[in-house]
Amino acid sequence: MPVDSTEGRFPLARVAQGEEPKAQQGAESEGQEGSGICPRWLQRMCPCCCKGQAESGAAADTPRADKTGDDDTVADTGVLLITDGVKPQTGASELEELTLTVRSVDVLKSKNRREHHTDRYHGDDLILRRGQTFQLLLDLSRPFNPDTDKLRLELKTGPRPLVSKGSHVIIPLVEELEDDRWEAKIVEQDGNRIKLSVNSLPTALVGRYQLTVVTSDPKGEFTSTHDPKDDIYMLFNPWCEDDTVFMDDEEERKEYVLSDTGRVYYGTEKQIGARTWNFGQFDEGILPACLYILEKSDVLTSGRGNPVNVVRAISAMINSPDDRGVLEGNWSGNYVGGTAPTAWSGSVDILKKYHSEGGVPDKYGQCWVFSGVTTSVLRCLGIPARSVTNFQSAHDTDVSLTTDVYFDEDMQPLHELNSDSVWNFHVWNDCWMARPDLPPGMGGWQAVDSTPQETSQGTFRCGPASLAAIRRGLVYHKYDTAFVFAEVNSDKIYWQRNLDGTFSQIHSEKKAVGHCISTKAVGSNERADITHLYKHPEGSEEERIAVETAGRHGTKAFVYTSPMAEDVCMEVTMEGEGPRMGGDAQLTIVLRNQSSQPRSTTLHSQVAVMYYTGVLKGTVKKDDLPVQLMPNEVKTINWVLPYQNYQDQLVDQAALMLTLSGRVSETQQVLATQHSFRLRTPDLNITPVGDAVVGKEMAAKICFTNPLPRTLKGVMVRVEGLGLQSVREITVGDVGGHCTLTLTERFVPTLPGHRKLVASMDCRQLTQVHGVVDIIVQEK
Numbered sequence: 001m002p003v004d005s006t007e008g009r010f011p012l013a014r015v016a017q018g019e020e021p022k023a024q025q026g027a028e029s030e031g032q033e034g035s036g037i038c039p040r041w042l043q044r045m046c047p048c049c050c051k052g053q054a055e056s057g058a059a060a061d062t063p064r065a066d067k068t069g070d071d072d073t074v075a076d077t078g079v080l081l082i083t084d085g086v087k088p089q090t091g092a093s094e095l096e097e098l099t100l101t102v103r104s105v106d107v108l109k110s111k112n113r114r115e116h117h118t119d120r121y122h123g124d125d126l127i128l129r130r131g132q133t134f135q136l137l138l139d140l141s142r143p144f145n146p147d148t149d150k151l152r153l154e155l156k157t158g159p160r161p162l163v164s165k166g167s168h169v170i171i172p173l174v175e176e177l178e179d180d181r182w183e184a185k186i187v188e189q190d191g192n193r194i195k196l197s198v199n200s201l202p203t204a205l206v207g208r209y210q211l212t213v214v215t216s217d218p219k220g221e222f223t224s225t226h227d228p229k230d231d232i233y234m235l236f237n238p239w240c241e242d243d244t245v246f247m248d249d250e251e252e253r254k255e256y257v258l259s260d261t262g263r264v265y266y267g268t269e270k271q272i273g274a275r276t277w278n279f280g281q282f283d284e285g286i287l288p289a290c291l292y293i294l295e296k297s298d299v300l301t302s303g304r305g306n307p308v309n310v311v312r313a314i315s316a317m318i319n320s321p322d323d324r325g326v327l328e329g330n331w332s333g334n335y336v337g338g339t340a341p342t343a344w345s346g347s348v349d350i351l352k353k354y355h356s357e358g359g360v361p362d363k364y365g366q367c368w369v370f371s372g373v374t375t376s377v378l379r380c381l382g383i384p385a386r387s388v389t390n391f392q393s394a395h396d397t398d399v400s401l402t403t404d405v406y407f408d409e410d411m412q413p414l415h416e417l418n419s420d421s422v423w424n425f426h427v428w429n430d431c432w433m434a435r436p437d438l439p440p441g442m443g444g445w446q447a448v449d450s451t452p453q454e455t456s457q458g459t460f461r462c463g464p465a466s467l468a469a470i471r472r473g474l475v476y477h478k479y480d481t482a483f484v485f486a487e488v489n490s491d492k493i494y495w496q497r498n499l500d501g502t503f504s505q506i507h508s509e510k511k512a513v514g515h516c517i518s519t520k521a522v523g524s525n526e527r528a529d530i531t532h533l534y535k536h537p538e539g540s541e542e543e544r545i546a547v548e549t550a551g552r553h554g555t556k557a558f559v560y561t562s563p564m565a566e567d568v569c570m571e572v573t574m575e576g577e578g579p580r581m582g583g584d585a586q587l588t589i590v591l592r593n594q595s596s597q598p599r600s601t602t603l604h605s606q607v608a609v610m611y612y613t614g615v616l617k618g619t620v621k622k623d624d625l626p627v628q629l630m631p632n633e634v635k636t637i638n639w640v641l642p643y644q645n646y647q648d649q650l651v652d653q654a655a656l657m658l659t660l661s662g663r664v665s666e667t668q669q670v671l672a673t674q675h676s677f678r679l680r681t682p683d684l685n686i687t688p689v690g691d692a693v694v695g696k697e698m699a700a701k702i703c704f705t706n707p708l709p710r711t712l713k714g715v716m717v718r719v720e721g722l723g724l725q726s727v728r729e730i731t732v733g734d735v736g737g738h739c740t741l742t743l744t745e746r747f748v749p750t751l752p753g754h755r756k757l758v759a760s761m762d763c764r765q766l767t768q769v770h771g772v773v774d775i776i777v778q779e780k
Contacts, residue, residue: 131202152515278346
C-alpha cells in the first residue's frame with residue numbers, strides 16, 4: 001500500500017512488523033522533498049524505523065543533541081499505533097501552551113487599601129476589611145476562555161484550614177456577584193490579563209490568609225500558584241453595615257478606628273489630669289504583632305470572625321498572670337528590671353518587643369498602660385475602641401454588687417474583711433459592636449478591661465459587657481456585667497459586727513462611686529464626660545431602680561429586700577401589625593392593680609431609635625406618667641410618639657425601643673419593661689398585566705404611595721424574577737409627599753411554571769419597601 005504523502009499516513013501492519021515504509025524509500029531518492037512527512041515528527045513518532053531518515057533530515061536542519069529518555073521521544077520497547085485520520089499526538093511544548101497557568105498576581109495594593117481604609121498601615125501588604133469587594137489582576141499564560149477554562153481562588157488561615165470552619169475559603173468564579181457570599185467575577189479582560197472583583201463575607205475570620213489561584217484547562221489539567229508576598233490580611237470592617245462592628249458615624253470612625261493618638265485621664269475627680277498616648281496601630285510591625293497575640297490566645301481560628309470572642313481573647317492576652325500575655329502588672333512601686341508604668345507614652349514599643357521576643361511579657365504595666373495597649377490592638381484589628389477612665393472606681397471582690405466596709409464592735413476597721421476597694425481612678429476600654437448573643441438593645445458600646453483584677457471563667461479578663469445592661473442594672477447578661485456595674489454604680493455599705501458575731505448594716509452611701517467617667521472627645525483633645533452612658537443621674541428614680549435591680553442578683557440580695565407585695569402588673573400592647581411609618585406611633589400601656597388597696601406610681605418612659613442589631617442610636621422622647629390605680633382597677637394608657645419626634649432620626653429597619661420603669665409608692669414594688677417595635681413601611685403593589693406565556697411579552701404594574709409628608713429623594717426601583725427577567729434598575733427620581741408612583745415593567749418570560757417577580761425600592765429616607773407577585777407562566 002503506497003503512502004499518502006498529503007495526509008502523512010502509512011499501513012499499521014508494516015510499522016508494527018518493523019517494515020520500512022515506502023515513504024522513507026521515496027524520501028531517500030527525492031532528498032526529503034515532496035514526502036509530506038516532517039523528519040523531526042518521524043523521529044518522535046517512530047524512532048525505531050525512522051532513525052536513518054531523522055538523522056539525515058536533522059543534518060539539513062539545526063544540529064540537535066541526542067536525548068535518551070527525553071519526554072519528546074517514545075521508548076524503544078513501545079509500540080506506536082496510528083490509525084487513519086488521527087492527528088499526531090501533542091508534544092510537551094504544545095501541552096504547555098494549552099495549559100492555563102498564572103504567571104503573576106497583582107493584588108492592586110494601593111487601590112484596594114485606599115478603598116478599604118487601610119492605606120495608613122505601614123508596609124505594602126494587602127490589608128482588607130471584610131464584607132467589602134476587592135480587586136485582583138491576573139496575568140495568565142494565554143487568554144482566558146470562560147467557556148472551557150476554570151479558575152478559582154482559595155484562601156487559607158490558621159494552622160489547620162478547614163472549609164467547614166471558614167478557615168479554608170474557596171472562591172468560585174461567577175457571572176454576577178451576590179451579597180453574603182465569597183465569589184469572584186471577571187470585570188475586565190485584555191489579552192492574557194484578567195481583572196477580578198472579589199466579594200468577601202462580612203463574617204469572615206480575621207487574620208492572615210494565604211492566597212492561591214487554581215486554574216484548569218479543557219484537558220482538566222489543574223495548576224495552582226501561591227506567592228507569600230500576595231498573602232492577605234483580613235480585618236473587621238466598621239464601614240460595612242453587615243459587619244457587627246459597623247459604626248455609622250464617619251467622624252466617630254475616624255476617631256475610634258483611624259486615630260493613632262489619644263488621651264488618657266488620671267488623678268481624682270476634683271483634679272483630673274490628662275496625658276497623650278500613642279496608640280500607633282498603623283506603625284511598622286504592629287499588625288503582625290496583634291495577630292501574633294490573637295494566635296497565642298485561647299480563641300480558636302474558627303472563632304475569629306466574632307468580635308465578642310476576639311475582644312474577650314485580647315482582654316486576657318494583654319495581661320500576663322495566666323497566659324504569658326503582653327504586660328506584667330506591678331503596683332508595688334519597685335520597678336527594677338523593667339520600665340515604670342508612668343514612663344510609657346505609647347503602645348508601639350510594648351507590642352513590638354513582645355512579638356520580637358517570642359511572647360515574653362513586658363515589664364511593667366498599670367491600668368492606663370493595659371488600656372492604651374488594648375486600644376491599639378482593637379483599632380488595629382478594625383474594632384472601634386477607646387480608653388475610658390472611671391473616677392472613684394469600685395473593686396467588688398465577692399460579687400455582692402456592693403462596696404462593703406466592715407467594722408468591729410468598737411468601730412475599728414476589720415482589714416481582713418475589707419477586700420473591696422475604691423480606686424481614685426481606673427482606666428479600661430469601650431469597644432463598639434452589636435450583640436446578637438444578647439437581647440435587643442444591648443449592642444453599641446461594650447466595656448472591656450485588660451487589667452488583671454478578677455478572673456472571668458477562670459482567666460484574668462473582663463468583658464465585653466454591654467453599657468446598656470450596666471446602666472439598667474441587668475447584671476445577669478454576659479460578660480462580667482456585674483463586675484463593671486459595681487465599679488460604676490455600687491452603693492457603699494457599712495457593716496458593724498455584733499456581739500454574737502453577725503453583722504448589721506449601719507450606714508450606706510449611694511453616691512460614692514462612678515464619677516466623671518471620661519474619654520477623649522471625638523475630633524478634639526477635649527475631655528468628654530460619658531457617665532450618662534454607664535448610669536442614670538445620681539439619685540434619680542431610674543438610677544435607684546438600676547441599683548436595686550442589680551443588687552438582687554448579688555450575694556447580698558437581702559440589702560435590697562424585695563417588697564412583700566407585688567400586686568401591680570404592667571404590659572405594653574399594640575394594635576394589629578403595629579404603627580405605620582409617616583404617622584404618629586401609638587402603643588397601649590396596660591396597668592393592673594390586683595390588690596384591694598389603691599396604688600400609685602410614676603412611670604418613666606423613654607423611647608430610643610434602635611438598629612436592627614440591637615444597638616441603640618439615641619433617645620427621641622422622654623416623659624413621666626403619673627398613674628393612680630383604684631382597687632382592682634385595670635387602667636389603659638395611650639402612649640403616642642409623634643411623627644415629628646422621629647422623622648429625622650430613624651435608621652434602617654425603622655426600629656424603636658420603649659423602656660418603662662417605675663416604683664409603686666405604697667409597696668416600693670419596682671415596675672420595669674421594654675418593648676421593641678418598628679414603624680411599618682408600605683409595600684410595593686405589583687399586578688401582572690397580560691398572559692404569562694414563555695416567549696411572549698407581558699407587563700407588571702408597580703404602585704407605591706409615599707407615606708411621608710416629605711419628598712423622597714433619588715428613588716430607585718429594582719425588579720427581577722428568575723425565569724422572568726434579570727435584575728433591572730429603574731431610576732425614578734423624586735417622589736413627593738403622599739404622592740403615588742406607578743411604573744409599568746415589560747418583560748418576556750423564559751421559563752414555564754410558578755415564578756415570582758420581586759421589586760424593591762432603594763431610598764435613604766425610607767427603607768424596607770418591597771413587593772412580590774406570583775406569576776404562573778404557561779408553555780408556548
